[in-house]
Amino acid sequence: xxxVVRREFEDPVDQVMFILGFKxxxxxxxxxxxxxxxxxxxIVNAIDQVEIYGxxxxxxxxxxxxxxxxxxxxxxxxxxxxxxxxYEIMVKEMGEKDYGGKWFPVIEVxxxxxxxxxxxxxxxxxxxxxxxxxxxxxxxxxxxxxLKLFE
Numbered sequence: 001x002x003x004v005v006r007r008e009f010e011d012p013v014d015q016v017m018f019i020l021g022f023k024x025x026x027x028x029x030x031x032x033x034x035x036x037x038x039x040x041x042x043i044v045n046a047i048d049q050v051e052i053y054g055x056x057x058x059x060x061x062x063x064x065x066x067x068x069x070x071x072x073x074x075x076x077x078x079x080x081x082x083x084x085x086x087y088e089i090m091v092k093e094m095g096e097k098d099y100g101g102k103w104f105p106v107i108e109v110x111x112x113x114x115x116x117x118x119x120x121x122x123x124x125x126x127x128x129x130x131x132x133x134x135x136x137x138x139x140x141x142x143x144x145x146x147l148k149l150f151e
Contacts, residue, residue: 006026006027007026007027008113009023009026012060012141012144013053013057013060013141014026014053015113015139015140016056016059016060016139016141016142017042017043017052017053017056018042019113019114019139019140019141020056020099020139021040021042022042022049022052022099023042023043024039024040024041024042025039025040031044052099055098055099056099059094059098059100059142060141060142060145063090063094063142063145063146064145066086067145067146067148067149070082070086070149071148078149083121083149084121084123086149087117087120087121087124088123090136090138091123091124091136094138094142100138100142101117101136101137101138101139101142102114102136102137103126103128103134103135103136103137104116104134104135104137105133105134106118106132106133106134106135109135110137113139113140114137114138114139114140115137115138115139115140115142115143116135116136116137117135117137117138117143117146118135118136120150123136124136
């Protein structure tokens with residue numbers, strides 16, 4: 001019987017945890033298997049795992065609820081001012097400390113699992129250290145929700 005190698009978790013919360021480094025690579029069934037292979041096991045403290053899982057789940061649920069409400073109020077033609085307001089809130093409320101997006105130098109955005117939002121609004125672009133341009137990126141599961149707003 002051939003073993004299927006997973007590249008991502010089915011649960012979007014687990015996938016975000018993996019992208020942020022809080023969960024073992026999905027190629028391994030357990031954190032112990034990851035440790036045995038000398039890979040990052042992620043968080044092994046159950047309390048921290050539950051806390052971070054809950055925060056990321058809240059981000060996904062909150063973002064989904066906001067997008068649903070925007071579409072209920074405006075239909076599929078969401079005014080730019082509404083989108084821009086949501087973008088500002090995302091940058092302010094869904095940063096690294098909140099297990100959300102992260103600022104990367106434009107030339108260093110990881111290709112796999114992260115999505116740059118710089119093309120969608122100036123709000124997602126800024127000058128960083130040493131005048132290097134930076135872009136706000138989100139883990140792919142967050143972006144999948146946002147696609148409904150960008151359409």
